[in-house]
Ligand SMILES: Cc1ncc(C[n+]2csc(CCOP(=O)(O)OP(=O)(O)O)c2C)c(N)n1
């Protein structure tokens with residue numbers, strides 16, 4: 072029997088090492104489903120309940136493995152549902168391939184049923200985007216899609232008309248120039264080494280500085296030993312962008328933790344005070360948190376030359392793999408005897424750790440979200456995968472869940488989409504069935520895609536889902552009040568009993584309301600085999616901001632309350648800054 076286009080598609084994916092596809096069937100991909108059915112021994116099809124879950128699960132899979140994440144959706148609405156996940160892949164540089172169906176090749180663009188030209192729709196999201204025109208077109212296109220996604224760490228997309236999927240490849244299908252077997256399936260990577268001249272300039276800049284700060288991002292995730300050695304050599308504290316949280320462990324004496332709004336005061340102080348900045352694999356987007364332009368000399372390491380100088384006027388750009396470039400720098404830079412800057416950062420960090428211990432040890436009821444995340448951090452296994460969603464839950468996780476050992480972490484960093492955490496957990500648990508996978512998610516975010524709790528059950532994925540329940544689109548309320556000075560509007564959520572939802576999906580559910588039992592309940596839930604949903608009922612009035620507000624922020628609160636914002640007394644009591652209490 073001659074191979075069909077769908078057979079060639081899947082055989083090509085197999086050659087590229089794909090063994091897992093997240094998706095949901097539909098009449099626009101039945102040809103591909105049939106080819107999948109016949110390859111169950113080689114490719115695992117993970118059926119999800121929403122195509123957005125499929126795309127985000129593929130992103131999670133790619134982020135936690137470095138391998139190609141693959142999602143599959145039917146023509147029209149199924150494909151459209153993938154889009155948010157593909158943008159997540161684009162913005163956070165995850166290699167993802169989307170495969171979709173199109174209507175019959177000879178009915179396309181005739182207002183036929185589900186006639187959505189998905190290649191056009193995905194044009195902005197995907198680095199490679201192709202419509203397959205016949206069975207002889209499959210191998211070269213799919214090969215290029217896989218290669219592009221991996222090479223550029225971007226989403227790629229291939230769409231195949233439903234009738235083409237089942238067409239066998241015959242000799243007459245080929246055009247003369249499309250010689251059979253003319254493409255290679257060997258993946259090749261760039262050298263990853265920076266050029267000599269830039270390395271010499273970078274070493275000169277780092278040697279000249281007396282207050283060096285290292286900003287580590289996602290690109291530095293594989294460079295832990297090198298970062299720590301360089302930090303020691305230069306007496307330089309390391310601050311971490313959120314996607315770089317696992318670059319060095321939070322308990323290292325060389326890190327000041329996170330940077331930015333979700334970060335620590337120790338990082339902020341060091342980043343603002345440094346005279347030399349080394350940006351290692353980060354394009355952390357909040358430019359206002361960098362040193363004032365002109366106050367620090369800067370060096371940047373990035374795989375992508377396009378990204379050099381994007382956020383700060385660097386004097387040397389080192390294009391290459393972080394670990395390799397850092398090793399090259401280590402061969403060139405001197406050890407600094409002046410350790411004052413590092414000492415100050417350590418002092419600031421010790422103070423910050425005291426504050427975290429205080430915040431995470433509170434016994435108030437309703438429970439403070441920091442209590443949950445602090446305990447959770449302590450209970451994570453040495454190689455756990457930690458995921459968070461978008462909202463105040465991001466702030467609690469970023470600050471209070473300390474990563475140690477060889478734990479991994481990610482979230483939707485740059486797109487910051489809600490609802491990524493459960494799909495990422497599905498992707499991570501599928502890829503790493505023996506690692507502990509824990510996802511922290513807001514009640515708003517979970518309710519968007521919670522049908523996929525049942526996917527954990529269906530595939531026996533032992534992920535633990537921690538819902539931070541505040542019955543609120545928390546982050547938005549704080550922005551309305553604290554950033555704009557407006558009373559809150561449209562942010563209250565009709566309560567959902569997530570324990571019951573989990574149980575209805577065949578997943579164990581646990582509710583934690585009391586800080587006194589939080590640690591023990593979390594431990595039990597994490598230790599129990601199989602998936603589990605942990606609903607942590609928290610104080611909705613706890614602000615996700617740093618522990619002190621500036622005058623402008625305090626004034627926003629005062630203005631919002633003067634204009635009728637609800638919870639004046641309660642919110643004022645929970646805000647650490649005396650300024651607010653004085654103003655309202
Ligand atoms: C898909 C999507 N819609 C809207 C937003 C804007 N947004 C950011 S955080 C947030 C609130 C999230 O609420 P919840 O999931 O309950 O988390 P919480 O802030 O309460 O921790 C919203 C609406 C977003 N980032 N993504």
Ligand SMILES: [Mg+2]
Nearest residue numbers: 513514543545
């Ligand atoms: Mg919420």
